[in-house]
Amino acid sequence: MHIIKLNATDSTNSYLKRLFVNEDVPDYTAVVTKLQTDGRGQMGTVWDAEASKNLTFSVYKDISGYDLENPFYISMVTSLALIKTLRFFSITKLSVKWPNDILAENKKICGILIENVVKQNKFTSSIIGIGLNLNQVEFNNLPKASSLKMITGRIFDLDEVANVIINNLKYYFNILKKGQTDVLKTKYESFLFRKNKPSTFKSDEGLVFSGFIKGVSNSGNLQILLEDEIVKEFDLKTITLLY
Template identity: 70%
Template sequence: MSIIKLDATDSTNSFLRGLISEETVADLTAVMAKKQTNGRGQMGTVWNSEASKNLTFSVFKNLEDVQIEFPFYISIATSLALLKTLSFFSIPKLKVKWPNDILSEDKKICGILIENVIKNNKITASIIGIGLNVNQTNFKDLPKASSLRIISGRLFDLEEVAQQIISNLRYYFNLLNSGDLALLKEEYLNYLFRKNKPSTFKNAEGNLFSGFITDVSDSGNLVVLLEDAIVQEFDLKEIQLLY
C-alpha cells in the first residue's frame, strides 16, 4: 500500500481527485495530511481537526472490475473497515450512526465522506475520505465528539492506524467484489446505532417525530417504523436522527 504524506492541503479528497485526473493511481493509494484547511463532511459540513493529532486521509479504491448495483454498499464496506480497525485497537461500545458516522460510547469519533467517480454511467472508483479523531483531547463546543485517546487513555501512531484501516478496506471490498452483500448488510445492521430503540427524528421541515429504526434499504435509505405500524423509508436529505 502507498501512503502519500502531506504537511497541509485544503482537502485530501480534493488532492486525490486531482491526482487521479493526471495520472494512473494504484488501488488503495492513500493521501494523509497533517492539516486540512478545508476538510469536508457529509451534506457540506466542515470537518475541524487539530493539526498532527488526528487522522485526516483519503483512500483511492479502484472499482472498474466491480459491479456496483447498490452504491450504498461502498459506504457499508468502509464503515465496517473502520469498525474492525477500532475493535483491533480495543475501542469499546462501537456503533455506526446512519449513514456512516462511527461512534464509541455514543460519542462521534469518525466521519466518512465518499465521492464516487462515474464514467459512462458506471462507478469506476471511489475516493474515501476519513476523518478519525485520534489524539485530540479538546473538542470545544462539540459535546458529542470524542477521540481514541480520550476513550482509551493512550496515544496512537497515526500511520499505524491508517495502515490498519487500509488493510481492512481491502478485506471488506473483497467481500463486496465477491457479491457477499447479505453478509455485509448483516454485520452493518449489528452495529447500527439506535436500531429497534425508540428514537426521535427531525424532518426536512424541522418537525420532530418518534419511531424505531428497523433497517437500512439496499439503496441506503433509513427504514423507520412509525405510529400505527406504518413503515417508511427516508433518505439523508429527508431525516435527521437526534440523540
C-alpha cells in the same frame, strides 16, 4: 501500500481527485495530511481537526471490476473496516450513526465522506475520505465528540492506524467483490446506532417525530417503523436522527 504524506492540504479528497485527473493512481493509494484546511463532511458540513493530532486521509479505490448497483455498499464496507480497526485497538461500545458516523460510547470519533466517479453510467472508482479522532482531547463546542486517547488514555501512532484501516478496507472490499452484499448489510445493520430503540427524528421541513430504526435499504435509505406500524424509508436529505 502507496501512501502520500502531506504537511497540509485543502482536503485529502480534493487532493486525490486532482491527482486522479492528471495521472494513473494505483488501487488503495492513500493521501494523509497533518493539517486539512478545508475538510468536508456529509452534506457540506465542515470537518475540524487539530493539526497532527488526528488521522485525516483519503483512499482511492478502483471499483471498475465490481458489479455494483448501489454505491451505499461502499459506505457499509468503510464503516465495517473502521469498526474492525477500532476493535483491533481495543475500542468497544461501537456503533454506526446512519449513514456513516462511527460512535464509541455514543460519542462521535470518526466521520466518512465518500465521492464516487461514474463513467458511462457505471461506478468506476471511489474516493473514501476518513477523519478519525486519535489524540485530540479538546473539542470546542462539540460535546458529542470524542477520541481514542480520551477513551483509552493512550497515544496512538497515526501511520499504524492508517495501515490497519487500509488492510481492513481490502478485507471488506474483497467480500463486496464476491457479491456477498447480504453479509455486509447484515453486519452493518447490527451496528446501527439506536436500532430497535425509540428514537426521535427531524424532517427537512422541521417536523419532529418518533419511530424505531429497523435497518437500511440496499440504496442506503433508513427504514423506520412509525407509530402506525408502517415501515417507511427516508434518504439522507430528508431526515436527521436526533440524539
